[in-house]
Amino acid sequence: MATPAPAPLAPLAERAGAPSVLPPLTAGGLTWRPATRDDAGALLDLRNTVAEADREPYRETLDELLEILDAPWRRLVTDSVVGLDADGLLRAYGYVETMPGDTSRVRAFLWGAVHPDRRGEGIGRELFAWQEARARQMLAASGASVPGRIGGFLEDTAPAPKVRLYERAGFTPRRFYSDLERDLRDLDAHPVPDVALDGLRLVPLADDLDEPARLAHNDAFRDHWGSEPQTPEQWRSGRSTYAPEWSFVVVDPAPDVAALLADPRTDGETAAALRAGEPLVVGYHVAARFTADFAVRGHPFGYTEILGVRRAYRGRKVAVALLAAGMRAFAADGMAVAALDVDTQNPSGAHGLYASLGYTERHGSRLVTIEL
Template sequence: MARTDLRASLAERAAAPAVLPALTAGGLTWRPATRDDVDALLELRNLVAETDGEPYRESREELLEILDAPWHRLDTDSVLGHDAAGALRAYGYVETMPGDTARVRAFLWGAVHPDRRGEGIGRQLFAWQEARARQLLAATGKDLPGRLAGFLEDTAPAAKVRLFERAGFTPRRFYSDLERDLRDLAAHPLPVVELDDGLRLVPLGEEHDEPARLAHNDAFRDHWGSEPQTREQWRSGRSTYAPEWSFVVVDPAPDVDALLADPATDAETAAALRAGEPLVVGYQIAARYTADFAVRGYPFGYTDILGVRRGYRGRKVAVALLAAAMRAFAADGMAVAALDVDTQNPSGAHGLYASLGYRKRHGSRLLTIEL
């Protein structure tokens, strides 16, 4: 990856246009999205997912969480294109994250109705999104590296891939959607893990929620592309959260003095230790994506986030969490356990999942322009 020249400010590197490109293709009428558009937007997004072979569908509750997220400025960062009859035919929006501290990111999301492709709508919409993303990065006031980013499923149509390529986006990261069959645990048993030094695996209760966020920010500090999550971000998007499938590993007697003296201990964790709050050292947060069951052809339990504090790696914490989750999935009649992993994960997670019987079902990639 080419190094970003930080001698210029982010505002200069972003090269944001003063005026956004016009949206004229296809004779559509454009306006910002609102919460009232949820049903039309849901119908379009799921039609696109079906047409393009994507392995998931969205629920109304999930989409409302996106529209309602307090850091989303729909009035300036989103557009919907309607035809003469008022039917939604295209959408696009740009998302920035409030917790970014090392690199400021702007994500581009959008699609065109399958019946209206090939009219130049997607090209103009993508140009609008990129221009708006550059404006947002330039306006942050953060003199940090910047990134324009977008995701593509492996099944994405060639025309959409070309949009990214022509704009100068380059594939940076590849992700695998993995599954582990749970239908015959007698023949393919799950591991039994004994944690050492008093570590305890317990269900994720409300008292563990904030400690789990702190553990997450520590666990993902060395992961490519990851940025700290604020409390607001961490608490958002919970319509699919499955607490009955979620677990944490807690150290009930941490060496507080040693942790406070360790320069790798972040300020928020240090404050929590001084306050005597629980020290979560690993977490597995699960989700129930019922809208996807029909797409996959069977019910499944999904590990949304898994992480282990860096100082506690190598102690079978992740294996214990995954085994507990898979047992909970199976007890509820789920046919498989599923999750998504960065194929270059620095913690060796891909090898861990393979050793537990996970196999690839689908893939996606992240494409970026580094600023």
């Protein structure tokens, strides 16, 4: 007997519980207004002060923060606030982010913090309430009838009051992530594997392969929990830390176009690229150089920011070849370790792959959500 189709969802406008008016921000005597690009320097100081106080394993640079503020889909005037004290010093901030590529689920993520010297005054509670209310408004305004999600990320070192804010608002842990490292200081004793790719070619991620790599990413992550397609503007954003000298792709120089076009797993954008004779990237390793984090970690490291393999090409050691190329590039550039972040329940078995290559956990974080 066939399983009945699920009932259609009501529009998010009906399910989001969006308030008509955002809650007031009055605690601590701060003056509130939307963030602007001119706040970047003060906002950077606040974010890094919070990161140090909360023992977060990273620090930001001005270029990274400007990329956040300048993202073309960002609406600072409606979706952000900063709180300033009587001396004009920035003491708190918050913003809510939705992504333009979301299709099967519309997501709104909360980001914000209060200066350590101003905690305990109720500022965080009011700011969090403002963010959640704004998130509900943004989901309702999406016009979508798909599932919705309000989410926030908590480091394992997050202070207890911040964790309680999410718990009291009904957020529950949904996913757990591990920050992994692999030592590169003695590759003779701990060698990186050599991988034969059987007809595929591993090459640097050149500019002309960037869009094919985006298409490969959207295919690779289609079956990953919580992932949504990336638009070209999303894919090209956040490049201030991009390390092209550490980034690689695997290309199929002679794909079976007819078979791929007949495969129901082949998405429309990839099908169009195949018909146009564009290169077919089947796996990619996009790396980043976070120099501001070297002192925090205690050593220089190369970071695998995104790694993926098209579903039709899994089982051919493409990911191992890409990771090995990345690790060799890191080591050749004097990096002490290779680092990356992984969903502990990754459906492709990535966690086991990394463990087999010598990666071990250094830090953890989790995603907490309200599902709508």
